[in-house]
Amino acid sequence: xxxxxxxxxxxxxxxxxxxxxxxxxxxxxxxxxxxxxxxxxxxxxxxxxxxxxxxxxxxxxxxxxxxxxxxxxxxxxxxxxxxxxxxxxxxxxxxxxxxxxxxxxxxxxxxxxxxxxxxxxxxxxxxx
Numbered sequence: 001x002x003x004x005x006x007x008x009x010x011x012x013x014x015x016x017x018x019x020x021x022x023x024x025x026x027x028x029x030x031x032x033x034x035x036x037x038x039x040x041x042x043x044x045x046x047x048x049x050x051x052x053x054x055x056x057x058x059x060x061x062x063x064x065x066x067x068x069x070x071x072x073x074x075x076x077x078x079x080x081x082x083x084x085x086x087x088x089x090x091x092x093x094x095x096x097x098x099x100x101x102x103x104x105x106x107x108x109x110x111x112x113x114x115x116x117x118x119x120x121x122x123x124x125x126x127x128x
Contacts, residue, residue, distance in 0.1 A: 002034045003027060003127070004076065004105045006114030007041040007097065011054075014067050021128030024113045035113070036076040037068050038104055044097040081107045092121040 005013070012019045013028055020028060027033050042064060048054035056063050068075065078100060085103035086096075093099060093116075102122050105112045111125035119126045 001027075001032075002036065002108070002110045004036050004038065004101065004108065004110045004112050005041070005073070006101060006112055006116065006119075007038075007044050008115060009113050010037055010041055010068075010073075011045070011056075014063075014071075015057075021115060024128050027113060027127060031072070035073050036108075036110070037073040038076045038101055039078050040097050040100045040104070042068075042075075076104060076108075078104070079107065089122065093118045 009020065009024065017025070017028075028035070042060070045054055045056075046060055049056065049060055058066070064075075082100060082103040085107055086099050089099055089102065093102070098116065098119070101112065101114075102119055102124060105124045106122070111127050112119060113127055115128050117126075
């Protein structure tokens with residue numbers, strides 16, 4: 001099955017897998033599942049690193065190459081459909097990165113692996 005991984009879950013799976021919820025942990029652990037990391041997550045991480053709000057054990061370019069690609073995640077570009085879908089989203093959540101991830105999940109029809117319960121208001125399946 002295919003899943004979109006929220007930015008925080010992506011980071012935790014690498015650095016602190018014990019923080020992953022039990023249902024999501026099972027999905028992450030099953031190599032038959034297809035896990036997508038959005039370009040939006042990489043962009044969000046780049047901004048947070050620049051602002052000093054996120055530290056990784058290596059620079060982001062290397063982390064994407066060594067962790068994302070080598071771990072089998074598939075990078076998901078931001079489609080025009082997902083961008084346009086954000087226009088119709090209610091303002092339950094103001095974070096633009098979360099809003100594009102929510103739209104990507106909706107457009108693709110995939111559940112999201114993530115801990116943010118605010119996403120539940122958008123009618124997508126969130127697993128944690």
